[in-house]
Amino acid sequence: MLLKNRLHNTLSEIGQAWTLFFQTLVQIFRPPLQFDLLTKQLLLVGFNSLAVVLVSGFFTGMVLGIQGYIQLKPFAVEGSVARFVCVSVVKELGPMITAFVLAGRIGASITAELSTMKVTEQIDALEVMGTNPVKYLVVPRFLACAIMLPTLTIFSTFAGIAGGFIAVVSLFDVNGHFFLLEVQRNLFVASVLVSLIKATSFGMAIAAVGCYKGFSISTAGGAEGVGTATTGSAVISLIAILVLDFILNHILFNILGWV
Amino acid sequence: MILVKNIWKNFGGKSVLNGLSLEIPRGETLVIMGRSGCGKSVLLKIITGLLAADAGEIWFDGTEISQLNAKQLNAIRRKIGMLFQSAALFDSMTVAENIAFMLDQHTKLTHAEMRKIVDEKLSLVDLEGVQELRPAELSGGMRKRVGLARALAFNPEVIFYDEPTTGLDPVTCNEINQLIRDLHEKLKVTSVVVTHDMHSAFSVATRMAMIHEGKQIAYGNPDEIINNDDPILQQFILFGAPDQILNMANPVLQEFIGKRDR
Ligand SMILES: Nc1ncnc2c1ncn2[C@@H]1O[C@H](COP(=O)(O)OP(=O)(O)OP(=O)(O)O)[C@@H](O)[C@H]1O
Numbered sequence: 001m002l003l004k005n006r007l008h009n010t011l012s013e014i015g016q017a018w019t020l021f022f023q024t025l026v027q028i029f030r031p032p033l034q035f036d037l038l039t040k041q042l043l044l045v046g047f048n049s050l051a052v053v054l055v056s057g058f059f060t061g062m063v064l065g066i067q068g069y070i071q072l073k074p075f076a077v078e079g080s081v082a083r084f085v086c087v088s089v090v091k092e093l094g095p096m097i098t099a100f101v102l103a104g105r106i107g108a109s110i111t112a113e114l115s116t117m118k119v120t121e122q123i124d125a126l127e128v129m130g131t132n133p134v135k136y137l138v139v140p141r142f143l144a145c146a147i148m149l150p151t152l153t154i155f156s157t158f159a160g161i162a163g164g165f166i167a168v169v170s171l172f173d174v175n176g177h178f179f180l181l182e183v184q185r186n187l188f189v190a191s192v193l194v195s196l197i198k199a200t201s202f203g204m205a206i207a208a209v210g211c212y213k214g215f216s217i218s219t220a221g222g223a224e225g226v227g228t229a230t231t232g233s234a235v236i237s238l239i240a241i242l243v244l245d246f247i248l249n250h251i252l253f254n255i256l257g258w259v
Numbered sequence: 260m261i262l263v264k265n266i267w268k269n270f271g272g273k274s275v276l277n278g279l280s281l282e283i284p285r286g287e288t289l290v291i292m293g294r295s296g297c298g299k300s301v302l303l304k305i306i307t308g309l310l311a312a313d314a315g316e317i318w319f320d321g322t323e324i325s326q327l328n329a330k331q332l333n334a335i336r337r338k339i340g341m342l343f344q345s346a347a348l349f350d351s352m353t354v355a356e357n358i359a360f361m362l363d364q365h366t367k368l369t370h371a372e373m374r375k376i377v378d379e380k381l382s383l384v385d386l387e388g389v390q391e392l393r394p395a396e397l398s399g400g401m402r403k404r405v406g407l408a409r410a411l412a413f414n415p416e417v418i419f420y421d422e423p424t425t426g427l428d429p430v431t432c433n434e435i436n437q438l439i440r441d442l443h444e445k446l447k448v449t450s451v452v453v454t455h456d457m458h459s460a461f462s463v464a465t466r467m468a469m470i471h472e473g474k475q476i477a478y479g480n481p482d483e484i485i486n487n488d489d490p491i492l493q494q495f496i497l498f499g500a501p502d503q504i505l506n507m508a509n510p511v512l513q514e515f516i517g518k519r520d521r
């Protein structure tokens with residue numbers, strides 16, 4: 001019985017989250033544009049996360065370089081380490097690491113902010129003044145995440161390749177020029193497209209989960225409710241990113257047959 | 260005219276409103292009284308469409324609000340001003356931005372024009388020089404008054420006040436009461452005032468209603484309310500109303516007062 005209730009709650013939450021997502025899509029195309037709100041969110045999401053994203057990307061790249069070299073060496077194909085680093089970072093780890101960083105930073109902070117507004121009746125105030133909270137609060141955050149995630153992914157991807165390069169070239173007997181040439185040979189437009197598609201989807205998922213968790217708290221939730229919602233938001237975003245990544249990999253590489 | 264018809268509301272099995280009906284005639288100032296926790300704030304949120312009732316209807320000038328789409332509901336809401344019990348100011352904005360919010364959202368006024376309206380509304384609630392402060396930097400009473408200024412900024416036809424004078428000093432209280440009376444007399448605004456402050460209630464009301472156990476138990480003009488012999492109502496007034504009102508000829512009350520003074 002308890003399990004059945006939980007399942008029922010979870011399903012209805014997923015339903016409500018999708019409803020919010022579609023409302024957001026509708027509101028994006030309704031004028032006015034609210035350019036000032038969007039700019040503010042873009043700065044908040046992008047600028048404040050750049051350093052963390054660069055550092056995370058860089059270290060991931062270094063680890064990949066070391067592991068890749070050691071694993072490939074017994075097969076005498078250690079020359080492929082550049083390809084290994086490049087392909088993993090571009091198609092998989094660049095978007096993934098960036099999304100993880102932003103889920104923890106931005107997703108959680110969106111939830112904290114919106115749920116605080118909810119319990120202090122600020123969202124009621126917006127509504128009673130004839131302003132749509134989805135349009136005013138969700139749309140700018142959603143767009144900012146959808147735009148900034150791919151942008152930051154480009155940075156983290158470069159940082160990752162740079163990290164791999166530095167680790168491999170400085171620690172092992174691999175020629176730097178050869179490494180870069182290999183990277184260039186393995187960097188396809190399609191791969192970059194995959195990376196951006198993934199990043200954009202992750203960005204939308206983070207914002208959608210963050211906003212939904214913020215809005216779904218009851219006015220009676222109080223400070224405790226805000227705390228629970230915020231942790232919940234980060235955890236659900238992380239899971240959503242992983243699931244989405246699997247689905248996108250399946251669709252893009254398995255069904256559509258990209259390489 | 261706003262009609263509240265047979266409203267039911269419960270929160271997780273705990274019933275708050277049990278078939279409440281109420282009439283708010285145009286141009287009147289209706290004071291709603293009731294014990295703490297009896298559902299007055301919930302009622303205001305149901306009337307303004309912020310909360311959905313479990314059953315019942317809210318009619319605004321002949322339209323039932325649950326039948327409206329978002330756009331039509333927003334059109335009605337632009338004619339409404341609401342002062343929340345908690346003031347509900349936007350804490351990421353300055354006082355001036357809070358007050359100008361509706362002007363900014365729904366009009367094309369210039370910055371200077373909005374500025375002028377902000378200053379004007381702030382002086383109505385007897386506040387000055389706080390334009391650039393954030394809500395967190397204000398005292399509780401100041402926040403309430405900024406909330407009131409924000410509620411008035413769009414020149415609403417209907418204003419809901421949730422405890423407008425709680426937490427204010429007697430002098431400011433009096434000014435707020437005067438402001439509510441002025442809006443009634445000069446601008447013919449329809450007002451709904453939730454208050455525990457009997458002094459304020461009798462000074463602004465043209466109609467009064469008492470809610471008890473989720474139902475309306477008394478309704479009428481202040482004279483009728485004073486002379487209503489419902490014991491729950493009488494107790495409420497007795498413990499809160501100023502003496503000049505209690506001294507009005509009312510045998511039931513006189514008896515109560517006799518007991519109290521003995
Ligand atoms: N969002 C909510 N979730 C759950 N219960 C609620 C919610 N809002 C109000 N309640 C409950 O409804 C009842 C009425 O609350 P309400 O705030 O309307 O009281 P009130 O009459 O305004 O009291 P006061 O005079 O103290 O402001 C309370 O018992 C409260 O616990």
Ligand SMILES: [Mg+2]
Pocket residue numbers: 299300301344421
């Ligand atoms: Mg209340």
